[in-house]
Amino acid sequence: MNSFVSQNPADNFDVSRETSAGAYGDLLDVSRETSTSGSYSGAPDTPLARAARAAMSSRGQEEVWPRPESCRVISVANQKGGVGKTTTTVNIAAALAMHGQRVLVVDLDPQGNASTALSMERDNRTRSIYHCLVEDEEIRKLAQPVPDIPNLWCAPATIDLAGAEIELVSLVAREARLKRAFAAYDTSDLDYILIDCPPSLGLLTVNAMVACDEVMIPIQCEYYALEGLGQLLRNVELVQSHLNPGLAVSTILLTMYDGRTRLSQQVADEVRSHFGDTVLKTLIPRSVRVSEAPSYGQSVMTYDPGSSGALAYLEAAREIAHRAKRH
Ligand SMILES: Nc1ncnc2c1ncn2[C@@H]1O[C@H](COP(=O)(O)OP(=O)(O)OP(=O)(O)O)[C@@H](O)[C@H]1O
Ligand SMILES: [Mg+2]
Numbered sequence: 001m002n003s004f005v006s007q008n009p010a011d012n013f014d015v016s017r018e019t020s021a022g023a024y025g026d027l028l029d030v031s032r033e034t035s036t037s038g039s040y041s042g043a044p045d046t047p048l049a050r051a052a053r054a055a056m057s058s059r060g061q062e063e064v065w066p067r068p069e070s071c072r073v074i075s076v077a078n079q080k081g082g083v084g085k086t087t088t089t090v091n092i093a094a095a096l097a098m099h100g101q102r103v104l105v106v107d108l109d110p111q112g113n114a115s116t117a118l119s120m121e122r123d124n125r126t127r128s129i130y131h132c133l134v135e136d137e138e139i140r141k142l143a144q145p146v147p148d149i150p151n152l153w154c155a156p157a158t159i160d161l162a163g164a165e166i167e168l169v170s171l172v173a174r175e176a177r178l179k180r181a182f183a184a185y186d187t188s189d190l191d192y193i194l195i196d197c198p199p200s201l202g203l204l205t206v207n208a209m210v211a212c213d214e215v216m217i218p219i220q221c222e223y224y225a226l227e228g229l230g231q232l233l234r235n236v237e238l239v240q241s242h243l244n245p246g247l248a249v250s251t252i253l254l255t256m257y258d259g260r261t262r263l264s265q266q267v268a269d270e271v272r273s274h275f276g277d278t279v280l281k282t283l284i285p286r287s288v289r290v291s292e293a294p295s296y297g298q299s300v301m302t303y304d305p306g307s308s309g310a311l312a313y314l315e316a317a318r319e320i321a322h323r324a325k326r327h
Contacts, residue, residue, distance in 0.1 A: 065099045065321040071187040074194050074250070075208040076216050080228050081199035083220040084255035086113040087290060087300075089196040091310070094299035095317035097152035101191040104143060107157035108178070108208055109198040110164070115156035118146045119297035128158035133177045133207065134167050140185050148302055161204070168203045175203065175243055178211040201235050209239040214250035216320075219271055221257045221264040221283075226271070249278060250323070253316060257283040282316040285309060 076089045089105060097103045106129060107114040115122060121144065122128070131137035132155065139155050146152040168174045178195075187193070195208045209215065215236055219225050233249065240247040252275050258264045272279050284290075287309030293300040300310045 073212040075212040077197040091313035094301040110162035112157040114196040117294040120156035130160040178207040216251040
C-alpha cells in the first residue's frame with residue numbers, strides 16, 4: 001500500500017488497546033526490564049512505580065488526541081551525533097500513530113537508521129528519499145507502510161543519499177527540493193510528517209528546515225549537550241530569514257536522562273532556564289529497552305510498550321499533540 005489511505009480511527013484505538021493490554025500484563029514480570037534502565041521523569045524504576053505508570057498510561061490509551069487542523073511538518077534536528085534524533089522521530093511517530101494520528105516519517109539520513117528501526121524493506125531497487133530529492137520521484141510512490149502500526153508510513157533512506165549532498169549542489173532550488181516534493185501531493189490525509197535529519201547542517205538538513213514548519217531539537221542530558229546548539233539556532237534563523245519565514249523551534253526534548261546523576265539534572269535545569277516552555281515537560285530516561293528496540297526492527301512503543309522509555313515517549317507525543325504550533 002503506497003498511499004496514505006485514511007483509516008477508520010476506531011480501528012486504531014482498538015489496535016492500541018490490544019497492544020497495551022498485552023504490554024501491561026507483562027509489566028508484572030519484573031525481569032522484563034533490567035535495573036540499568038533509567039527512571040521516568042525522575043521517578044524510581046521499581047516494579048511498583050512501573051505498575052503505577054502502567055495504570056496511568058492505560059487511562060491515557062483511551063484518550064483521543066486532537067488532530068491538527070492541517071498536517072504539521074516537524075524536522076527532528078541537531079547536528080550533534082547520537083543525541084536521540086532517530087529514536088525520538090521513530091518513537092514519537094509510532095506513539096502518535098497508535099493514537100489515531102496519520103503519520104509519515106521521512107528518513108533524511110544516509111545512515112538509514114529510522115528506516116531500519118521501522119523495518120523498511122530495502123534492496124538495490126528500492127526507491128528512496130534520494131530519488132525524491134534528486135530525480136523528482138513522488139514521495140507517495142516510495143513511502144511504505146510500517147508493519148504492525150496502522151497509520152504510520154516511512155519514506156526510507158538508502159545509501160544513495162550519501163551522495164545527495166554533492167549532487168544537490170548543481171540542482172535548481174537545491175535547498176527546496178523536499179519542500180517541492182511535499183507540495184507535489186495533497187497532505188490533507190496526513191496529520192504529521194516527521195523528518196529525521198542527519199548529524200550535520202548540510203544541504204539535507206537545510207532541505208528539511210525549508211520544508212517544515214517546526215523544528216524539534218533533542219538534547220542529550222550529558223556533558224557538552226549544549227555545544228553546537230548556538231550554531232544550530234543560528235542556522236534556523238538563517239533559513240527563517242531567507243528561505244522559510246514560518247519556521248520556528250517549537251519543541252526541545254531532553255533525552256537519555258539519568259535521574260541518578262547530578263549532571264543530568266544540571267543539564268535539564270540549564271536547558272529549561274534557557275528555553276522555558278519550548279522544552280517538553282516529559283524527560284526521556286536512559287533505558288536499555290529503547291536502545292534494544294531498533295535491532296528488532298521496532299520502535300520501543302511496540303517492542304516493550306510498558307517500559308519506562310516507551311511510556312515517556314508516549315507522554316512526550318501526547319504533549320506534542322496538545323501543543324499548538326508556536327511561531
Ligand atoms: N533513551 C535512551 N536510552 C538508551 N539509549 C538510547 C536512548 N535514546 C537513544 N539511545 C541510543 O543512543 C544511540 C544514539 O541514538 P540515535 O541513533 O537516536 O541518535 P541520533 O541523534 O539519531 O544519532 P545520529 O546523529 O548518528 O543520527 C543509539 O544507539 C540509541 O539506541
Ligand atoms: Mg539518527
